[in-house]
Amino acid sequence: MMVSVETLPGLERRMEISVPATRVRQQVDARLLKVSRTARIKGFRPGKAPIHVVRKHYGTQVKDEVVSDLIRETFAEALRQEKLQPAGGPRIEAQKTGEPDGLRYTATFEVYPQFELADPAKLKLTRPVAAVGEGDVDAMIESLRRQRPNWTEVARGCGDGDRVTIDFEGRIDGAPFEGGKSENHVIVLGAGRLLPDFEQGLRGSAPGEKREFDLRFPEDYPARTLTGKTARFETLVHKVEESSLPEVDPAFCEAFGVAEGGIEALRAEVRQNMERELAQAVQSRLKAQVMDQLLAANPIAVPKSLVDAEIRDMQVALLRRSGQRDARQLPPRENFEPAAKRRVALGLLLNEVARRANIKPDAAQVQSRLDELVSTYTDPDEARRQYLQDEAATRQLQMSVLEDQAVAWVVATADVRDQAATFKDIMNFGADAASEAVG
CATH class of the missing domain: 3.10.50.40 (Chitinase A; domain 3)
Structure with a gap:
C-alpha cells in the first residue's frame, strides 16, 4: 500500500492511498469462495456451482463490498502509518489506476490542531470569598414570600x-x-x-x-x-x-417542606441551601475564569467539522426547548457559530489539560452526577437503565466530569487570589437564587 499526504489550508489534509491489485484480488477470491459454499444458482445444487459461475453471478457485488471494506481498512492503516488523528469523517473520492484490479482513492479530512499548552501556573485567578449572613437569609425569606403570594x-x-x-x-x-x-x-x-x-x-x-x-x-x-x-x-x-405577601407562619413553613421547628427550622434550611448554592457559584466563577484565560493563552484553530456538529446540536436543542419538532424551523446557524467555536476550542484545551495531568474520569463523580440526573425523573431506576444503555449519553456524562476535573486541576495549579465579596454580589441575588434556596 502506498500513501501520500498533502497539507491543505488550515487543518485539512488530503491523503492518497493506492492498494495493489493482488490485495484486492485475494480478498475478492476469498469472499467469492465463501459465497460459493451457500450460493443458489439455477442448474446447480446449493453450494456446488463452479467458482467461475459464482464469479459471473456475484462478482460485481462482491467486488463492490470488498472495495468498500478495503477503503475502511486501508484508511485506518494509513492514519496509523502517518500518525494522523482525524477530527471528522473523510470525504472519499475514487481515482483512476493503471492496474486493472487496483484500488486508488483520496480521503480528505480535518485533523486535530497540534499545540503546546501554555503553562497553567501562569494563569491568575480571583476567587470571591463570602459568607451567608442573617441579612442574606432575611432577604431570601422575603423573596420566598414573593414566590408564594x-x-x-x-x-x-x-x-x-x-x-x-x-x-x-x-x-x-x-x-x-x-x-x-x-x-x-x-x-x-x-x-x-x-x-x-x-x-x-x-x-x-x-x-x-x-x-x-x-x-x-x-x-x-x-x-x-x-x-x-x-x-x-x-x-x-x-x-x-x-x-x-403571606405571613411567615407555620403554614408558610410547611409550604416549603418544613413541617416542624417553625421559622427557625426554615431559616436553618434556607441558610444551608444558600451556602451550598454559594459554593457552587464560586466554583462557577472560577470555572468561567479558567475557560476565558485558557482561550486567551492558547489561541488555536478549530476543525470546521467539529464546529458544524456543535452548531447542529445547539440548533436542535433550542428547537426542542421551544416545543418545535420541524427541522425546517431550525434557527440560523450564524446565531450559534461564535459559541460553537468557543465550545470546541475549550473542549480541545481541556482534553489537553487532562492528558497533560493524566486525569481520567473519576468513577465516583460520574456515579454521583448520574444519581443527580436521574433523581429528577418519576422512575429514577428506569431512567438510569436507559441512560447507561445510551453510549453517547454515557460518554457525554464522563466528559462532563472530566471537564470539571481538568478545571479543578487548573485552579489548583494557577495563581489564585482571594477577594472579599458578598452573597448578593456572587449570586446576582434575585428570584433565580431564591428558587434554589429551599432545595
Missing part, C-alpha cells in the same frame, strides 16, 4: 403584578395558527412570560372585557414560521387577582 379576586382593570385568567385567539391573514389559541390561560402580567406587546394589549382589561389588538412577532421569535408576521388577537378576561 396570596391571591384575591378583584373587579378592576388588570395591571402589572396581577394574575389574569384569559381566553385568547390569534389569526394571521384571517387564518388560525399553531399555538395561537388558549382558554382559561393564567398569566402574571409583567412577568415577561408573554410578548411585551401582548401584555400591553391586555393592560387595563377588567373581568368580562373583550379586546382586539394587533401583534407583530419579532424576528428572533423561536417559531420560525411566525417571525416578522402580524397577528390579530381577540382576548376575553375571565378573572383578575391581586397579590399580597
Whole structure:
C-alpha cells in the first residue's frame, strides 16, 4: 500500500492511498469462495456451482463490498502509518489506476490542531470569598414570600403584578395558527412570560372585557414560521387577582417542606441551601475564569467539522426547548457559530489539560452526577437503565466530569487570589437564587 499526504489550508489534509491489485484480488477470491459454499444458482445444487459461475453471478457485488471494506481498512492503516488523528469523517473520492484490479482513492479530512499548552501556573485567578449572613437569609425569606403570594379576586382593570385568567385567539391573514389559541390561560402580567406587546394589549382589561389588538412577532421569535408576521388577537378576561405577601407562619413553613421547628427550622434550611448554592457559584466563577484565560493563552484553530456538529446540536436543542419538532424551523446557524467555536476550542484545551495531568474520569463523580440526573425523573431506576444503555449519553456524562476535573486541576495549579465579596454580589441575588434556596 502506498500513501501520500498533502497539507491543505488550515487543518485539512488530503491523503492518497493506492492498494495493489493482488490485495484486492485475494480478498475478492476469498469472499467469492465463501459465497460459493451457500450460493443458489439455477442448474446447480446449493453450494456446488463452479467458482467461475459464482464469479459471473456475484462478482460485481462482491467486488463492490470488498472495495468498500478495503477503503475502511486501508484508511485506518494509513492514519496509523502517518500518525494522523482525524477530527471528522473523510470525504472519499475514487481515482483512476493503471492496474486493472487496483484500488486508488483520496480521503480528505480535518485533523486535530497540534499545540503546546501554555503553562497553567501562569494563569491568575480571583476567587470571591463570602459568607451567608442573617441579612442574606432575611432577604431570601422575603423573596420566598414573593414566590408564594396570596391571591384575591378583584373587579378592576388588570395591571402589572396581577394574575389574569384569559381566553385568547390569534389569526394571521384571517387564518388560525399553531399555538395561537388558549382558554382559561393564567398569566402574571409583567412577568415577561408573554410578548411585551401582548401584555400591553391586555393592560387595563377588567373581568368580562373583550379586546382586539394587533401583534407583530419579532424576528428572533423561536417559531420560525411566525417571525416578522402580524397577528390579530381577540382576548376575553375571565378573572383578575391581586397579590399580597403571606405571613411567615407555620403554614408558610410547611409550604416549603418544613413541617416542624417553625421559622427557625426554615431559616436553618434556607441558610444551608444558600451556602451550598454559594459554593457552587464560586466554583462557577472560577470555572468561567479558567475557560476565558485558557482561550486567551492558547489561541488555536478549530476543525470546521467539529464546529458544524456543535452548531447542529445547539440548533436542535433550542428547537426542542421551544416545543418545535420541524427541522425546517431550525434557527440560523450564524446565531450559534461564535459559541460553537468557543465550545470546541475549550473542549480541545481541556482534553489537553487532562492528558497533560493524566486525569481520567473519576468513577465516583460520574456515579454521583448520574444519581443527580436521574433523581429528577418519576422512575429514577428506569431512567438510569436507559441512560447507561445510551453510549453517547454515557460518554457525554464522563466528559462532563472530566471537564470539571481538568478545571479543578487548573485552579489548583494557577495563581489564585482571594477577594472579599458578598452573597448578593456572587449570586446576582434575585428570584433565580431564591428558587434554589429551599432545595
